[in-house]
Amino acid sequence: SGLILAALALLVYPLAPNTPLWQGVLNPQVVVRLVIVLLVIQSLAHVAKRLMQARHAVALSALASGFVSSTATIGSLGMEVRAGGGTARANAGAAVLSCVATMAQILVVAATVQPQWLARLWLPALAGGCVAAAVGWWGGRGAGRRTATEADVRVDGALAVPPDTPMFKLRDALLIAALLTGIQVGVQALTDWQGDAGMLAGALLAALADVHAATAAVLVRGGPDSAFAPAIAQALMAALLVHAGSKCVVAL
Secondary structure (H helix, E strand, O other): OHHHHHHHHHHHHHHOOOOOEOOOOEOHHHHHHHHHHHHHHHHHHHHHHHHOOHHHHHHHHHHHHHHHHHHHHHHHHHHHHHOOOOOHHHHHHHHHHHHHHHHHHHHHHHHHHOHHHHHHHHHHHHHHHHHHHHHHHHHHOOOOHHHHHHHHHHHOOOOOOOOOOOOOOHHHHHHHHHHHHHHHHHHHHHHHHHOHHHHHHHHHHHHOOOHHHHHHHHHOOOOOOOOOHHHHHHHHHHHHHHHHHHHHHHHO
C-alpha cells in the first residue's frame, strides 16, 4: 500500500498534464491529486482504527467510512438496527459521526478544486464538524456499554482491525474521483445550457447521492471573487440542505 501511494505521489502526479480542459472543468493533475488525498485520508483512518480500542470500533469505522460515502454508511447502520444487530442510540451516534467526514471532505475538495474558497468555507465546515462530533459522541456515549463490554471480552484486547486489512482501497478512491469528475462535467453541461439555474439543478441532483461531488461541480465554476460567486454560494447551501434531507430518508 505504501509503495502504491509513493508511486502515485512521486511518479504519476508530476507526470500528469497540468492543463485545464473544457473551461477548466477537467484537469488530469487535479484528478490525480484528489485520488492521492483520498488515499491519504483512508490510510490515516486505518492507522487510527488500529490504535483505538475495540469498543470504539463502530464509531471510528463509521467516521472512516464517511470519507467514502456518509450516506451509504448511514444506510448500513440503519439496516443493522432493523436487523437487530445494533442499538438505535449507538448506531445513531455513529451515523452522526460519519457526517464529520462530510464536513472535512468538503474542505478537502475545495482545497483541491478551488483553494480560494477555503477562506470562506473553513469556519462553517469546522462548526458543522464540531457539532456533528459532539452530538455523535453524546448520542453514542454509554449507549453501547453492554455491547462494548462483550466486544472487549470477545476480542480480549485485540485490535479492532484484522491484521491483513489494507491501509486503503484504491478502487474506492478511483471511483470517488471518477464520480466527482463525471458530475463536474454534467453540471458544467447543464450550466452551459441553462446558466445559473442549470448549475443549481445539477448541484441538487448530485447532492442526493454525494455532497462532495456537488461541491466540486459547483466550486469549479469560479472563485469567491468571480461573477459566479453568489450563485455558487446559493447552490452550495441548497446542496447541503438536500444532502442532509437525503441522509434522513436513508436512515429510516
